[in-house]
Amino acid sequence: MENIQKLINGESFLKITRENETYLPKETTKISSMTISIYGTGLIEFIPDNHNDKSTILSCAIHGNETAPIEICDELITNIINGKQDLKCPTLFIFGNPKAMNIGKRFIDFNLNRLFTGNHKNIDDCYETERAIELEAVVEEFFSKYNYSFKRHYDLHTAIKPSKHEKFAIYPYCPDREKSIEQMNTMEALDANIILFSTSKATTFSYHTSSIYNSHSFTVELGKVHPFGKNPQESFIRTRESLSQLLSDQLIVSHELHENVVKYQVQLSLIKNSEKFAFHFPETTENFTLFKADELVYFDGEKDCTLGEDLRIVFPNQNVVIGQRAALFVKQEN
Numbered sequence: 001m002e003n004i005q006k007l008i009n010g011e012s013f014l015k016i017t018r019e020n021e022t023y024l025p026k027e028t029t030k031i032s033s034m035t036i037s038i039y040g041t042g043l044i045e046f047i048p049d050n051h052n053d054k055s056t057i058l059s060c061a062i063h064g065n066e067t068a069p070i071e072i073c074d075e076l077i078t079n080i081i082n083g084k085q086d087l088k089c090p091t092l093f094i095f096g097n098p099k100a101m102n103i104g105k106r107f108i109d110f111n112l113n114r115l116f117t118g119n120h121k122n123i124d125d126c127y128e129t130e131r132a133i134e135l136e137a138v139v140e141e142f143f144s145k146y147n148y149s150f151k152r153h154y155d156l157h158t159a160i161k162p163s164k165h166e167k168f169a170i171y172p173y174c175p176d177r178e179k180s181i182e183q184m185n186t187m188e189a190l191d192a193n194i195i196l197f198s199t200s201k202a203t204t205f206s207y208h209t210s211s212i213y214n215s216h217s218f219t220v221e222l223g224k225v226h227p228f229g230k231n232p233q234e235s236f237i238r239t240r241e242s243l244s245q246l247l248s249d250q251l252i253v254s255h256e257l258h259e260n261v262v263k264y265q266v267q268l269s270l271i272k273n274s275e276k277f278a279f280h281f282p283e284t285t286e287n288f289t290l291f292k293a294d295e296l297v298y299f300d301g302e303k304d305c306t307l308g309e310d311l312r313i314v315f316p317n318q319n320v321v322i323g324q325r326a327a328l329f330v331k332q333e334n
């Protein structure tokens with residue numbers, strides 16, 4: 001049976017993706033009020049007959065073990081197909097790393113979220129470089145077909161670390177564009193009221209779509225990693241509800257910045273440059289933990305280092321490969 005027919009019969013896109021981790025044939029079907037297209041494993045597009053001009057990409061599983069956003073997207077897909085979810089936007093869903101998803105790992109060979117904006121060309125061929133090429137191509141096709149002035153891409157993640165702020169969003173570096181208050185308020189509506197402003201170019205998926213397509217893009221962190229079926233459902237109620245309203249074009253956000261929004265600027269992106277690199281704090285340190293200016297924070301391979309100003313840490317990972325980011329240090333803006 002063709003896969004879209006399986007979806008119509010009630011099978012989940014997550015199940016079909018997991019059962020076809022290497023290949024899913026392209027397929028397009030017109031149903032009552034929309035056109036459904038599968039572009040490959042983990043790639044499905046919905047175009048309502050009467051759609052608005054808000055091209056929307058929701059991606060998840062760029063890191064395979066980050067299951068909560070996968071379950072949220074899968075539920076939205078199921079509800080679009082069975083008619084429970086009203087859809088107004090041309091929408092592309094992406095399950096980024098199906099092979100890693102199937103073994104409950106962050107990635108197979110290489111961190112996929114360091115391979116966009118063409119950085120896959122600089123890395124030896126592997127599963128994730130192939131996947132980055134495939135994802136870049138499907139995004140290019142989607143944003144070319146639905147090339148409206150309003151584009152958005154929310155790349156949904158969960159974090160490895162516990163965090164003082166459970167949910168937060170990263171606003172990619174876009175020096176030539178004004179930051180969108182409506183978009184920050186949308187993040188607030190998704191429950192990610194903490195916004196981190198990136199201050200440099202990146203090779204992440206959200207930076208890719210933001211820098212190439214002028215899309216309103218965010219990396220959205222929705223909490224902590226749990227296995228499939230073990231996610232605390234109650235902590236995603238507002239996120240689910242707002243994503244649902246966004247797809248049915250009923251999410252109303254103000255033009256004035258919401259009072260709950262807290263802004264952080266990235267002050268330092270710490271790169272690991274030595275095998276001897278090590279942090280001076282335990283693995284259990286939470287995201288957004290504050291370090292004092294004169295506190296010893298890390299050993300750079302030659303000497304112990306302080307930050308020189310009070311900063312909070314996000315995404316510490318001393319096990320990254322040399323040349324990759326070991327941590328971000330951020331400072332509250334307002």
Ligand SMILES: [Zn+2]
Pocket residue numbers: 062063066157158159
């Ligand atoms: Zn992630």
